[in-house]
Amino acid sequence: MKKDIFTKMQILSDSAKYDVSCSSSGSENNYKTGELGATNNSGICHTFTADGRCVSLLKVLLTNFCIYDCSYCINRVSNDIARAAFSPRELADITINFYKRNYIEGLFLSSGIIESEDHTMELILRTLRILRHEYKFNGYIHVKLIPGSDAVLIEEVVHLASRVSSNIELPSDASLRLLAPNKTKEKVLAPLKLARNFSLERTNKPISMSTQLIIGATPESDLEILRLSSALYDKALLKRVYYSAYIPINDDKKLPSIITKPPLLREHRLYQADWLLRFYGFGYDEIVSERTPNLDEELDPKTFWALNNLHLFPIEINKASYEELLRIPGIGIRGAKKILKARRFKKLKLEDLVALRISTKRARYFILCDGRMQKELPHYAEHIRHALLAPPKEKKEQPTLFDGSALFGEL
Structure with missing residues (x-):
């Protein structure tokens, strides 16, 4: 049965929520449609600019069909879930209509791999062409590059996008081989290298780029994670690394138990350490070492x-x-x-x-x-x-005239 646009939006915005390159997702409440204050989790998320402004973006997948079988991913080919796909025209029209209604200021676009890497990248590119050339949309567009796609396609996407990214997901080749057999670190990093070189050739300034690392799905230490992040910053491949506490969504013997709690405090400490790398002049080997390979969760x-x-x-x-x-x-x-x-x-x-x-x-x-x-x-x-x-000392409240027992004792 052909799905309507609203159903597609529900499926594809929900499928996009595990990518943490945008900081929060839309909110829902229990109000009925038509009542004042009613909202719907429609794929609008919030992120923050360098000057601290909160910006609303449409965060959605072009499709959650995928030929890959990454163990940690909700959209993997072996999962029995609802599937949908936008056409480039549908997604461009939705973006422009949301923008005109002042719901959003830009688009965050990712996708599963449908048919092939090049085919998926071509669909993303068509969406960007409609937005930029036909609708003359000059707003913010963040695109997830598809590892393994042709360099010519990546070059044009880089020319049309405001920001690009390619998710490494796991910190080591061994973990990628175990949980994401279709990916290698070189394959994931290749689009970022191409994007950097293409943007330097065009504007003499590298395009803003980011990646995501999943924390807690595999046994890598904080030392290994921060060493990788530091190397990516040093090579000018990235402006930002996002750390995502692993949320068990697939029951798989290669992954932590489905009842495992996401390591949210560890994720928070890694963000703090990342801040020290980028803005405070610390080396990763100062923050952690072979002797103390993991951050202290009790202290910053x-x-x-x-x-x-x-x-x-x-x-x-x-x-x-x-x-x-x-x-x-x-x-x-x-x-x-x-x-x-x-x-x-x-x-x-x-x-x-x-x-x-x-x-x-x-x-x-x-x-x-x-x-x-x-x-x-x-x-x-x-x-x-x-x-x-040590817990803070409790302050003793001063008795008042209304506190007869404190002033005069029990009567």
């Missing part, structure tokens, strides 16, 4: 690093360089800049940091202010760790 990565390198502390905030200030737990980029600016006029004390709205909850264990240690505590990692993880 910078604090974890500081406790493993106490010989570098305490740091005098009135003399430290910008790079040294960035390595103090609790002091970020804005805080470091505030300190550099404020200390031109006076020697800073702890109360000055508080006045500058710099959090000292963690920093006080690692700094000197005008030669004075800010926390009287033995300078041992375990003592500091215990103090940082």
Whole structure:
């Protein structure tokens, strides 16, 4: 039976939700259609620009038909699920209609592999041609490149897209061979290399690119994951790596049990470590090592690093360089800049940091202010760790005139 557009949208937006390159999906509630405030999970997601703006995108697959049989993927060929496919014209029309109604500001387009890699890439390309050439749409379009597709197709997609990506999914060749036999790391990285080179030839500036790594489906350590991310950043292949906690959706003996909880805290720590790689000047081998190959889930990565390198502390905030200030737990980029600016006029004390709205909850264990240690505590990692993880002391509420028992005792 031929599916209508609404049914296709339900199927293909739901199939796209496991790609975390956009930060959140649409919301649903229990209101009835026609009532004020009624919403539907229609594939509109929210992501964030470099300047902090929240942007709404139509996040959808061109099709969830797929000839691949990746163990972790809901759309794998061996799964018995509802299938659908948009034509390039249908998807372009939906995008423009959503845009005109101010539902979205752009499109996030991915796809299963239907018939072949080249055939799928050609369908995506036709969609982009309709949007860019026929409708003159100049908005944001993020396209997932199809590994194994022809370089000519990739070149034209790169020319028409605002951003491209190719999901590595698993951190090692061994895991790809086990769970995604149709993929290799070289095959997945090839479109990114081509996209970088094509964009440099056209504009002398690499197009913005990203990838996704699934966390917890395979036994790789955080060291292996961050080493891979660091290499991709160093080669200028990527602007961003997205980390996705594995959600058990397929019952497969090669995967964790279907009742396994997604490692969301580990995912969060990897994002924090990734931030240190990209903006704080850390090397991956400083954050984790062969001795400590996994991040501490109780402490943020910078604090974890500081406790493993106490010989570098305490740091005098009135003399430290910008790079040294960035390595103090609790002091970020804005805080470091505030300190550099404020200390031109006076020697800073702890109360000055508080006045500058710099959090000292963690920093006080690692700094000197005008030669004075800010926390009287033995300078041992375990003592500091215990103090940082200790629950906050409960504040006693002051009795009021309405609290007769507190003021006068039980009558």
